[in-house]
Amino acid sequence: MRGGPSARPCEKARRKVVDHATMMEAARRAVVSASGVCRQVQSALDEVRSITKDDKSPVTVADFASQAIVALELRDQLGDVRLVAEEASAFLREDDHATHRQATLAAVREIRPEITEDEMLAAIDIGAGDTDHHSFWTLDPIDGTKGFLRNQQYAVALAFIEDGTPSVGVMGCPNLPRDMSEPLDVPDSEGCLYMAMRNEGVYECSGCDTGDAPIRLTRLDHAEGEEIAVCASVEKAHTDLGKVGEILELLRSEHGEEVGEPVRLDSQCKYAVVARGQADAYLRLPTRKGYVERIWDHAAGALIASESGAAVTDIFGRDLDFSHGRGLEVNKGVVAAPPRLHGLLIGAIESLGIGQ
Numbered sequence: 001m002r003g004g005p006s007a008r009p010c011e012k013a014r015r016k017v018v019d020h021a022t023m024m025e026a027a028r029r030a031v032v033s034a035s036g037v038c039r040q041v042q043s044a045l046d047e048v049r050s051i052t053k054d055d056k057s058p059v060t061v062a063d064f065a066s067q068a069i070v071a072l073e074l075r076d077q078l079g080d081v082r083l084v085a086e087e088a089s090a091f092l093r094e095d096d097h098a099t100h101r102q103a104t105l106a107a108v109r110e111i112r113p114e115i116t117e118d119e120m121l122a123a124i125d126i127g128a129g130d131t132d133h134h135s136f137w138t139l140d141p142i143d144g145t146k147g148f149l150r151n152q153q154y155a156v157a158l159a160f161i162e163d164g165t166p167s168v169g170v171m172g173c174p175n176l177p178r179d180m181s182e183p184l185d186v187p188d189s190e191g192c193l194y195m196a197m198r199n200e201g202v203y204e205c206s207g208c209d210t211g212d213a214p215i216r217l218t219r220l221d222h223a224e225g226e227e228i229a230v231c232a233s234v235e236k237a238h239t240d241l242g243k244v245g246e247i248l249e250l251l252r253s254e255h256g257e258e259v260g261e262p263v264r265l266d267s268q269c270k271y272a273v274v275a276r277g278q279a280d281a282y283l284r285l286p287t288r289k290g291y292v293e294r295i296w297d298h299a300a301g302a303l304i305a306s307e308s309g310a311a312v313t314d315i316f317g318r319d320l321d322f323s324h325g326r327g328l329e330v331n332k333g334v335v336a337a338p339p340r341l342h343g344l345l346i347g348a349i350e351s352l353g354i355g356q
Ligand code: AMP
Pocket: 143, 144, 232, 233, 234, 235, 237, 238, 239, 265, 266, 267, 268, 286, 287, 288, 291, 294, 297
């Protein structure tokens, strides 16, 4: 039972019915603000570390601040929202974490100068929504925490899920080079923003903190004979790099394809890099049997890549199914690539028996 008999009419009254374009605009504003705050915290990494005496605290602070800001922006623009986000305020409420709490409050006040500590903690918990509905928002306030700490790639990833499929997705990539000839491990001064609506395409904005001058991305299929550039996680525990190598070797030896060294970067920026044609494929191959991918790690990115023309499935070629709670329970890993190459990759995975 999700509420008493009178809960439903009240809930409906507070939750506005809005179209996808309105949701996208709300999501854009939310992600733009959160990306700006993440940048701000990153520019003061050492200061935050020295206040909290904790090496990982900058990402903790930016993570909570990002979640509070996205939740408040969505609520202000769309009324009560169902938001399923990665973080919960319990950690910040602990007495031992008062310095983290204060640093997070200072970060949130960059955008919301009047906010109190209690309001900020309550805002973080707007993200404690459940997935037991046909539609809800999902947020990874900072995807790629290790990338954030290394001042490399990370993303603020927000998506709206309807009937098990993302229909609106916005992703801020504050360190992603605007110029594709620049190396991916060097942070850009403005980053990029991606916005997608199902069946309406995907747009890239130069600069993660405005969302101005969007340009539509359409990626070409990978042509035979062109070198295949695959992207994958930096963290070895998050994708099986040995198997990535075996797949590429099979494409070379059996299909005569030219293959390059995998490009490694953190976070859902990998989906954006495929969407904009900088990489040909994103491979995420499970490193252990029981791992279930989290919905917020894929919802926005998967829509962004698929709206560019890429096929996005799990390693068995099945659509990603976001209708099973907080995990992609019926999927294993991810393969995102334009259709011809996607077919080759799924075939190679099958013939190598990966994931069996
Ligand atoms: P990446 O940036 O590609 O390294 O992915 C980061 C995400 O990997 C995090 O947000 C985690 O939720 C997720 N993750 C954590 N453990 C694993 C694992 N064993 N396999 C795959 N993904 C994981």
